[in-house]
Amino acid sequence: MAQTDVLLTKQPAPQTIPACELPLKLYDVAHNTGAYTSSGLATAGFRTAKYLVDEWFQNCYASYYQAFADRDQSERQRHESRQLAAETEALAQRTQADSTRKVGERLQDIHCWKSELQREVGELVAETELLLAQKLRLERALDATAVPFSIATDNLQCRERRQHPDLVSDYVEKELLKEAELIRNIQELLKRTIMQAVNQIRLNREHKQVCEMDWSDKVEAYNIDETCAGYHNQSTEVQFHPHSTKFEESASTPETWAKFTQENLVRAERERLASCNLRELIDCILRDTAEDLRLQCDAVNLAFGRRLEELEDARHKLEHHLHKTLQEITDQEHNIAELKQAIKDKEVPLKVAETRLYQRSHRPNVELCRDTAQLRLVSEVQELNMSLSALREKLLEAEQSLRNLEDTRMSLEKDIAVKTNSIFIDRQKCMAHRAHYPTVLRLAGYQ
Incomplete structure (x- = not known):
């Protein structure tokens, strides 16, 4: 026990010492011989139920060494764990902050x-x-x-x-x-x-x-x-999504x-x-x-x-000519009447002259003389016939002129009617209809 106490007092204070620096003690357990051995030569090489003192010390020292090594390794692991936890915490915070910034x-x-x-x-x-x-x-x-x-x-x-x-x-x-x-x-x-x-x-x-x-x-x-x-880390909606890190094939690039x-x-x-x-x-x-x-x-x-304006002017001129033509027709009709009356008036003197000549043609014998009276009566008849011929010819001309005037009157009246119809179409039909022509605003689509 004294040796045990000595060994115990020689143990160093607990501190972190690498295992390679511990003293290494070796015990020879193969040579179990001596005055106090538990077996003789016949049992050499075989264990008995008891250990030697050196073996007991060796066993104790081995247990101390194993405990010390385990504590040292555990302390190193704790230190490394704390360091790794701190580093990973800092890295996680930096990564999360950077991710939050990128999302922002x-x-x-x-x-x-x-x-x-x-x-x-x-x-x-x-x-x-x-x-x-x-x-x-x-x-x-x-x-x-x-x-x-x-x-x-x-x-x-x-x-x-x-x-x-x-x-x-x-x-x-x-x-x-x-x-x-x-x-x-x-x-x-x-x-x-x-x-x-x-x-x-x-x-x-x-x-x-x-x-x-x-x-x-x-x-x-x-x-x-x-x-x-x-x-954030305190959010209650977050959960694990193991397959969320996969990129979709249809995903676009920035x-x-x-x-x-x-x-x-x-x-x-x-x-x-x-x-x-x-x-x-x-x-x-x-x-x-x-x-x-x-x-x-x-x-x-x-x-x-x-x-x-042209149609109105033409119609006015036609009306003027129609008025003149009508006046001329009236005058011509009066002229024809006068010619007829003149012809009629010449018939009586002709009858008288011819009657005279007829009666004088019954003069007897030598009395039937071409005297001056006879000559004059003959010339009178000839003059009257010539006058009648001239009057009749003039009458024919006057009647033809009257017919021409009538045709002209009808033509003028027809032309006036045509002009009036044209004026009516252009003024009453066309111009009146054109009064409904749309305004500029309506044509421009504003109304």
Whole structure:
């Protein structure tokens, strides 16, 4: 026991000493011989039930050494564990802070693109509404051209009912044909422009839908990332998701993600600019077509005015000639009556002269003399016959002149009726109908 106490007192104080630095003691347990051995030579090499003292000390020392080594290893593991736990805690905090910062940066990027998409969607909606208003103007303008076209065609049809010789291809008809052709061309132009507006509205709505879908995806992604940014170590919603670290095959890269939205914005901006240009073009078309129609309408009205002046002047002249002709007919009728009366008046003197000659032809014998009286009576009869012939010829001429005057009167009256009919058609039918010609505002699609 004294030796044991000595050994115990020689043990160093507990401290961290590497195992390689402990004293190494070796005991020879193979040579179990001596005066006090428990076995003789016959039992050499075989153990008995008892250990030697050296073995007991060796066993104790081995137990002390094993306990010391185990404590030392445990202390090192505790130190390393605390150090590793501290390092991993710091690393986890840094990683989580960096991840939170990256998620925040991602939120800013999403918010930026989301705002751009929202702005573009709003501008597309406003632009589409403006283009719809321009399309409505085009449709109203197209409807408004129906009235001028019907007026022009009705004027042409009405003027076909003019009578000869007023059924002429005058400058009024040329202006009306020009107006009808202009209206047809304008209608075709308006129809093509309406189709362009419809196609542009469809494109605007398609790109608006694309931007809205992209915006909706970004809103959903923003809400998800915002929720992820709000997670922390004390959150109760977190749980293990072992397979969440796998990358999806269809996942995009930051470059393709930004490029996708940028291309959507570029296409939407391009269509919006095209829509703006189309609206300006529509405004110019409506303004120019309305002005062209009104200018042509004024040209037709001016041609009608000039033609009506010509017709009125011609009718006045015809009426004047008719008045003179009627007066001449009256005078000629009086002249014929006077000629007839003059012929009738010559018949009595002729009867007297011829009676005288007849009676004197009954003079007897030598009394039947060609005396002066006889000669004079013969010359009187000849003069009277010549006068009657001249009067009858003049009567025939006067009657022919009267017939000519009657024909002229009928022709003049017919021409006056034709002119009156032409004036009625141009003034009462055409010009009255043209009074309903649409205004510039209506032709421009504002009404």
